[in-house]
Amino acid sequence: MSYLESSQAPVEEEAFYLQCRAAYVSVFRSSLTNISSKQELCRVLQLAGRNPSQATLDKYWTPETTDMNFDDYCEILKCERKAEKNELMRVFKKLDTNGDGYISHSKVEKLLTTGGDPMTPEEVKAIFSLSDINKDGKFHYKEFCRQLVSTVEMCQMASLEKLQADAKLKRQNFGSHLGSPPPPSMSAESAAAPQAAEATWSDPDTTLRKDSQQSSRPSSARSRRSSVSNSVSATSVNSKQWHHSCMKGCFLLEADGTISSLQYQLHLPQTANVNLSIQPIGLNHRPDKPSSWMNVDTALFVMSVGNTEENSTLMCFTNTKDKEKYIWRGELKAGMYYLLPFSTGCKLKKRSKKKVLNKTIELVYKTDTGEVDLTKEFRDVLSEIFDMIDLDGNGLLSLEEYNFLELMISGEECKMGTWAICKENFDMRKNQLTRQGFMELNLMEATEKDGDSDDLWTLVETMGYNRMLDLVEACPFQIEVQCEGTQPSVQPLKLDSGPKLLNQALQRSITLVGAAKPLKGQDNVLIYTYNGEHRVSSLIANKSNQKVTIHVSNKQNSNCCSSRGLSVFAIEVPARTKMVCQHVLPISEKQDWTYNCVETLLPPR
Numbered sequence: 001m002s003y004l005e006s007s008q009a010p011v012e013e014e015a016f017y018l019q020c021r022a023a024y025v026s027v028f029r030s031s032l033t034n035i036s037s038k039q040e041l042c043r044v045l046q047l048a049g050r051n052p053s054q055a056t057l058d059k060y061w062t063p064e065t066t067d068m069n070f071d072d073y074c075e076i077l078k079c080e081r082k083a084e085k086n087e088l089m090r091v092f093k094k095l096d097t098n099g100d101g102y103i104s105h106s107k108v109e110k111l112l113t114t115g116g117d118p119m120t121p122e123e124v125k126a127i128f129s130l131s132d133i134n135k136d137g138k139f140h141y142k143e144f145c146r147q148l149v150s151t152v153e154m155c156q157m158a159s160l161e162k163l164q165a166d167a168k169l170k171r172q173n174f175g176s177h178l179g180s181p182p183p184p185s186m187s188a189e190s191a192a193a194p195q196a197a198e199a200t201w202s203d204p205d206t207t208l209r210k211d212s213q214q215s216s217r218p219s220s221a222r223s224r225r226s227s228v229s230n231s232v233s234a235t236s237v238n239s240k241q242w243h244h245s246c247m248k249g250c251f252l253l254e255a256d257g258t259i260s261s262l263q264y265q266l267h268l269p270q271t272a273n274v275n276l277s278i279q280p281i282g283l284n285h286r287p288d289k290p291s292s293w294m295n296v297d298t299a300l301f302v303m304s305v306g307n308t309e310e311n312s313t314l315m316c317f318t319n320t321k322d323k324e325k326y327i328w329r330g331e332l333k334a335g336m337y338y339l340l341p342f343s344t345g346c347k348l349k350k351r352s353k354k355k356v357l358n359k360t361i362e363l364v365y366k367t368d369t370g371e372v373d374l375t376k377e378f379r380d381v382l383s384e385i386f387d388m389i390d391l392d393g394n395g396l397l398s399l400e401e402y403n404f405l406e407l408m409i410s411g412e413e414c415k416m417g418t419w420a421i422c423k424e425n426f427d428m429r430k431n432q433l434t435r436q437g438f439m440e441l442n443l444m445e446a447t448e449k450d451g452d453s454d455d456l457w458t459l460v461e462t463m464g465y466n467r468m469l470d471l472v473e474a475c476p477f478q479i480e481v482q483c484e485g486t487q488p489s490v491q492p493l494k495l496d497s498g499p500k501l502l503n504q505a506l507q508r509s510i511t512l513v514g515a516a517k518p519l520k521g522q523d524n525v526l527i528y529t530y531n532g533e534h535r536v537s538s539l540i541a542n543k544s545n546q547k548v549t550i551h552v553s554n555k556q557n558s559n560c561c562s563s564r565g566l567s568v569f570a571i572e573v574p575a576r577t578k579m580v581c582q583h584v585l586p587i588s589e590k591q592d593w594t595y596n597c598v599e600t601l602l603p604p605r
Contacts, residue, residue: 020074023048029489033267034067034336036493039413044073049082056080066307088148092141102138122417240485246478247490248281250388251296251343252408252464253473257350262391262404263498264339265305266481267489274332275482276300278318278341279325280475283384293475296348297535297585298326298341300479301505305336312338312501314508321534339479339490340502344535344583345563351472360467363453363460364446372447377469378456379439385463386438388476391492396432404492409462507578510539519550519601525573527581527599536595538581542573549573549602552581559593560584570602 024031027044035041038061045052060076061068095103095111112119249262268274278300282291299318306312315337318326363378374382389405390397403413414422422428425444427437445455457467464474481488495501514530514537524544530537542548554560554567563583573579586593 016077017074019048020070020077024070024073029267029491031070033265033489033491034069035073036067041068041073041076045076045080048077050077050080052080088145089142092145096141101142102140105139108139120415120417122415122421125417125421242482242484243487244480244482245488245490246393246480247492248388248391248393248476248478249341249492250464251298251341251348251475251477252462253348253350257345258499259343259345259348260499261341261343261477262492263341263495263501264479264490265493266302266337266339268332268334268337268483268486270334270486272332272334272486272488273484274328274330274488275480276302276316276318276328276339277325277480278477279323281478283387283471283476285380285383285387289470291471293348293471294324296343296475297346298343298475298477299535300326300328301338301340301342301502301509302328302332303338303340303501303505305338312504314505314512317505317509319532326534338493338495338501339481340498340505341477341479342502342506343475344537344585346561346583346585348473348475349565351466361469363456364451366451372443372451374439374443374446378460381460381465381469382439382442383435384471385459386435388463388474394432396429396434397438398432400492402433404494405459407494409459503580506537506580507539510537510580511541511578514539516541519599522548522601525550525601529597531595534585534589536584538584538597539578540571540573540581540599541578542575545575546604547572547574549604550581551600551602553598553600554582554584556596556598557584557594559587559591560595561587 021031023044026047027040028035035044038057041061042052042057092103093099095107109124112124113121247264249264251259251261254260278298280291280294280296280298282294301317302315303312304315315332316328316330318328320327320329361377362375364372365375367373385405386397389401391401391404399414399416399419402419406412406414422433422437422441423431426440427434433441442456442459446453449455460469464471466472479490481490510528510530514528516526516528519525519527519540522544524542525548526541526543528539528541530539540550549570549572551570552564552568554562557567561584571579571581581599582597584595584597
């Protein structure tokens with residue numbers, strides 16, 4: 001009997017929603033976190049014991065779908081039945097015309113790679129490894145069905161045990177009320193919407209300036225340092241506990257000189273006083289190598305999550321500095337927020353490769369027995385790369401974390417079948433890749449290529465290292481969120497609109513807080529200048545109906561470096577648009593610095 005047929009039974013209904021919650025929080029940190037992609041929907045359905053086909057996913061995740069909440073997810077589970085062993089057996093028995101209990105590999109491979117949702121050769125290979133119990137090259141479907149159903153049940157049991165063991169998750173408000181199924185008319189997101197809406201400004205200029213003031217909280221609370229972990233409670237301050245959540249990331253220089261990084265989503269269960277910070281972090285595996293990236297500037301922009309990108313509102317951004325740490329302190333309403341890391345590019349620039357063309361450190365070597373092995377220098381770098389992509393700092397790489405690396409290198413995610421092969425061949429713990437397993441994976445790649453290190457160099461250079469294994473085109477960083485009286489959660493996002501959203505936040509920060517002046521002789525062209533304590537950013541707003549070309553001169557600046565890398569340059573601004581002109585930082589913060597940029601209009605050609 002399906003759940004839909006028994007939905008009137010309170011006990012079965014409660015058990016159903018308990019399974020829903022357990023599967024959901026195995027993927028997301030909270031049931032208030034939305035499903036943001038078809039891949040996430042597939043993953044969370046699989047953890048609930050479903051085996052959705054591509055057609056099933058397409059039915060629920062249409063081209064118009066942008067996200068789904070917990071209640072939407074529960075409704076899908078009501079309609080989609082679990083994969084039952086007997087049902088699977090009936091399908092395979094139809095193919096087993098001789099009744100031998102097995103099917104030839106060629107027959108199964110043809111079925112899996114041509115019919116329905118075609119599988120990749122790696123996925124088919126993983127399935128064969130599960131079913132070939134006698135190592136005779138035959139697909140023993142009874143064993144495969146048993147293992148498949150058993151694995152699903154084990155995943156569900158592990159999710160339930162995690163939910164029961166974690167008192168915070170157990171008490172959390174799933175959907176729209178505590179401990180019982182959410183009614184269809186009231187979803188988690190709709191319940192939180194009024195609070196999120198209140199987080200907009202009545203007077204943006206005065207609000208941002210007010211929020212930039214120092215907190216009245218004791219300095220001991222402001223300067224509290226914390227270790228890299230996801231959920232640690234800080235010492236009680238003013239009778240309320242301070243909780244924090246940390247997440248790592250990395251600024252990477254792209255081929256065109258732009259800087260990219262992951263973006264994150266912050267969930268605040270209730271309105272709270274918040275301390276936000278972002279800073280570069282050191283990598284301690286090679287103490288002889290200087291951490292040149294530690295002087296790279298960072299910033300963190302916070303935007304409310306709207307129904308569309310245009311509805312996202314800039315809430316605040318880090319505007320004070322304590323050594324390498326950039327900080328914001330203030331109050332945020334309950335709700336969901338985007339955390340957008342940013343670096344100006346003044347001190348993280350493309351390096352010339354000519355200097356290291358004749359100096360290359362070897363990544364692999366052959367032992368006395370002729371076996372391929374990784375050099376000590378390369379192992380040290382791999383350990384650093386492991387730390388850079390270990391976003392939650394737990395010393396393990398989840399499939400999601402490993403996928404961020406795969407996307408950067410090849411533009412494709414790791415297939416579930418490939419991950420299953422990793423689990424069989426490399427050191428794993430809790431279905432996550434250990435540091436040793438990561439080394440083994442790269443050694444296998446080197447061995448398969450008989451010592452050819454081209455693919456390994458692709459990994460190294462993608463992560464910002466040069467041929468001398470110096471980290472010169474990347475900056476690892478750490479984000480920390482401290483909240484008074486409530487536990488925040490931070491998770492990485494893969495937003496297609498990432499650069500667009502960050503540029504939107506950056507432009508709004510300059511126009512809302514910066515001073516505006518018209519270009520000399522051009523009332524329709526405005527120059528906005530944000531004068532921060534440690535950064536100057538300028539923006540040109542062209543309100544005219546024709547493009548303009550602006551000549552920019554930094555010759556009167558002193559002790560300054562520009563994100564443009566030039567003291568004099570020209571910038572073309574299309575009609576009716578805004579464009580960030582440049583960012584300027586002091587070369588040495590120990591000395592006085594002066595910003596006195598001159599902008600003039602160039603005549604049209």
